[in-house]
Amino acid sequence: MLGLKFFVGPLATACLIAHSFKEAHADIKIGLAGPGGWSVQVKGAEKAIQAIETSGGLLGQELTVVSLDDQCSAEMAVLVARQMVELGVDVVMGHVCSGASIAASAVYEDAKILMISCCSTSPQLTEQGQSYIFRVAGRDDHQARMAGDYVADNLPGQRIAILDNGQAFRRKLIEEIQIQLRKRGQKQLLYIDYEAGERDYHDVIERLEEFQPDVLYVAGRVADTGLIVLQSKERFPHLKVFASDNIANSDFAAIAGEASEGVMFTFGMPEAKGSDATKLISDLTEEIGVEPEGYVFHAYASVQAWSEAVRQTGSVDADVVSQALRDNQFSTVLGTIGFNEKGDVTGIEPFYWYVFKSGHYEILKE
Secondary structure: OOOOEEEEOOOOOOOEEEEEOOOOOOOEEEEEEEOHHHHHHHHHHHHHHHHHHHOOOEOOEOEEEEEEEOOOOHHHHHHHHHHHHHHOOOEEEEOOOHHHHHHHHHHHHHHOOEEEEOOOOOHHHHOOOOOOEEEOOOOHHHHHHHHHHHHHHHOOOOOEEEEEOOOHHHHHHHHHHHHHHHHOOOOOEEEEEOOOOOOOOHHHHHHHHHHOOOEEEEEOOHHHHHHHHHHHHHHOOOOEEEEOHHHOOHHHHHHHHHHHOOOEEEEOOOOOOHHHHHHHHHHHHHHHOOOOOOOHHHHHHHHHHHHHHHHHHOOOOHHHHHHHHHHOOEEEOOEEEEEOOOOOEEOOOOOEEEEEEOOEEEEOOO
């Protein structure tokens, strides 16, 4: 169980919560960084930390969790990262949004603090030549090639519209999809750059009406993607819709309604593995009332890999642990994973195809 909780400034727009798993003063500090809405992923990381305590702790020292809200903002992420440095955390599990992770990574790199993102998929994160930055999620260039190949193999010669919300950190995803589709001979492509956060996307629908697409690929946040799919399917009921890992969330089906039926997207891990995963599903389902989804297992695995590297080396020093992460393999709820020199996860397939059916998503069975 979590023990002491207290709230601290001075960040005016970010709330800091520290949980000591034994007493108020802890020897090892673990930072959790992400937007306030990623509470399920936070719980995944917290459950992994609780499991460490239950199994005897880490290096005989006490653990404190420091949790900060970066609001999925690059600017706020930098402030959060600086606060983490001031608080003397040993590792940061986060950030979640790629733009936030990329911005914060420079702060952690300068301070020699390990950062392990469960969810950030932009290739740029691990292409900066940094020593202390890792990720458990796959990369956008990989899921882009996967999406391009699937459409080319299964829907050759179709008219394809690609919708992008203009976020710079997802630009590689959109670029790579177009490159792969053209490489595979798909020439009838329409690119639309839409504004995120709108309440209505009829201007996008008007562009689609001019183009008359057979296939739609949408990159964007859950709420925007859900609304676009809903409005697109009203006009084009037989439209085949694809999306990225952003919609691995039941909120998408709640927004899109019946239009979510048959929508396909790429996401990681088809099923959690081992007794740790079974307990995590059971505990979180009981705690939050629904079965955990999205990147919760990646958050759990991030803690598992780091803690095992700490045990193996007998140290929380960033140089020592980062080398151990690259040199070894770790048993996690995702399976046995490792990390390459860039900090990208190895040992598991980063993406699989999923499809929405009756308001829920499941692995696509070929």
